[in-house]
Amino acid sequence: MSEKSKKNQTIQYYDQNAIDFVENTRDVDFHVIQDEFLEKLPAGAQILDLGCGSGRDAKYFLEHGYQVNAIDGSSELCALATEYTGIPVKCQMFQEWDEQEAYDGIWACSSLLHLSYGELDEVLYRIENALKPQGILYMSFKYGVFERERNGRYFLDFTEEKLEQLLKKHTGLQQLRSFHTEDVCPDRKEEWLNLFLQKINS
Secondary structure (H helix, E strand, O other): OOHHHHHHHHHHHHHHOHHHHHHHHOOOOOHHHHHHHHHOOOOOOEEEEEOOOOOHHHHHHHHOOOEEEEEEOOHHHHHHHHHHHOOOOEEOOHHHOOOOOOEEEEEEOOOHHHOOHHHHHHHHHHHHHHEEEEEEEEEEEEEOOOEEEEOOEEEEOEOHHHHHHHHOOOOOEEEEEEEEEEOOOOOOOOEEEEEEEEEOOO
16 A cells, blocks of 8 residues: 555544544543643743644643644544634644744654654654754654554554664654553553653754
8 A cells, every 4th residue: 555545544534533533532531641741841832733633632731821733634633623622723744744943842642653654754854843942742652563554544553672763863853751651542452652852953
């Protein structure tokens, strides 16, 4: 399957299942990692929710006094997230997004995992460019070594070793912490790899 086909299939899945996806994820308690992210940022910081899905995290950040922009590739999710958060959520593919030193923090929770390895490499450069100096990136992936379609969506899994190889090319991002978590959805038994990184070049 081509990268374009993988992307289209995943977006189509979210467009067709947006309401169910929102109902299953919007009320999940994710405050421990959300709070750790916010603790690394200055008060009132500018945050981008990159692949905001239901808008759960964007709304949490807004309610805690932060300035938030949000984008997602699914037009249906963007509409629902706009209604939920009260801010306009932009429908845009990550590979088309381009900003320069605009954000103190970028939050990519369970979103970059829908990119191919090559696409992720490109988007990480875009993230570096969009972060302000000393800016913080949070990202998470399903833990494993698989790259495949699951239930209508494309997934790229990572282990620490696999991610370390990718990050060698991104010398402007310094890893602060990586850790494993269990899935916060009670009906899922999956393990996640979570990472905090900081932009170290000016």
